[in-house]
Amino acid sequence: MGHDVIVGGTGMLKDVSIWLASQGNHLTVIGRNHDRLLQLEREVPDSGNLNLLSLDYHNVDQLTNAVLQAIKVHGPVSRAVVWMHSTANDALQALVDCLSSTVQDTWSLYHVLGSAASRPNAVTRPELRGNCHYHEIILGFNMRSGISRWLTHNEISTGVIHALEHEARETIVGIVEPWEKRP
Numbered sequence: 001m002g003h004d005v006i007v008g009g010t011g012m013l014k015d016v017s018i019w020l021a022s023q024g025n026h027l028t029v030i031g032r033n034h035d036r037l038l039q040l041e042r043e044v045p046d047s048g049n050l051n052l053l054s055l056d057y058h059n060v061d062q063l064t065n066a067v068l069q070a071i072k073v074h075g076p077v078s079r080a081v082v083w084m085h086s087t088a089n090d091a092l093q094a095l096v097d098c099l100s101s102t103v104q105d106t107w108s109l110y111h112v113l114g115s116a117a118s119r120p121n122a123v124t125r126p127e128l129r130g131n132c133h134y135h136e137i138i139l140g141f142n143m144r145s146g147i148s149r150w151l152t153h154n155e156i157s158t159g160v161i162h163a164l165e166h167e168a169r170e171t172i173v174g175i176v177e178p179w180e181k182r183p
């Protein structure tokens, strides 16, 4: 049985967590709020393979120690879906280093980014080792009859699941152009 990780899997990506949990691997879910994690557990049909980690990812040592402990119990991570705010770039890099140094073969990072990532040099991507396959998912917006709006949680999760199913290297959920029309 493999081991997947999702960071930020109790908010707009909750349906991604539920989908990952249905795929037959162990699933480690990271968020701060214990009640939101328990709510997710209630919504997963078979929660036996769920590992819930309640922590603040800004605490880099706590994050990496918890992930290392999860790896000890459930095995190396082959797939990580990561939605982390840019205030935690150090933690993202530490997480990527931690996962790269513990896999036997290769692993896949599905990095979920806000719409600004479509602009040149607007966001920092993590430095990757050769054993990491990088998949980028940019969340854009939707527009109808000239009126734009941000994506719904359902649209976001559907787009991320599509990227996972197709192992897509680059995904834009919705649109990022015309940029000046964003909500």
Ligand SMILES: NC(=O)c1ccc[n+]([C@@H]2O[C@H](COP(=O)([O-])OP(=O)(O)OC[C@H]3O[C@@H](n4cnc5c(N)ncnc54)[C@H](OP(=O)(O)O)[C@@H]3O)[C@@H](O)[C@H]2O)c1
Pocket: 007, 008, 009, 010, 011, 012, 013, 030, 031, 032, 033, 034, 036, 055, 056, 057, 058, 083, 114, 115, 139, 140, 141, 150, 151, 152, 153
């Ligand atoms: N392009 C778009 O349309 C777009 C792009 C981005 C966001 N959005 C919208 O903006 C809303 C707000 O985004 P959001 O990221 O604040 O909400 P969110 O996805 O609903 O929540 C963020 C997720 O990350 C976790 N998290 C946040 N900070 C954390 C920390 N320091 N340590 C550990 N886990 C942490 C949260 O868990 P806890 O609650 O337990 O902390 C939750 O699981 C979303 O609901 C979405 O609708 C839209």
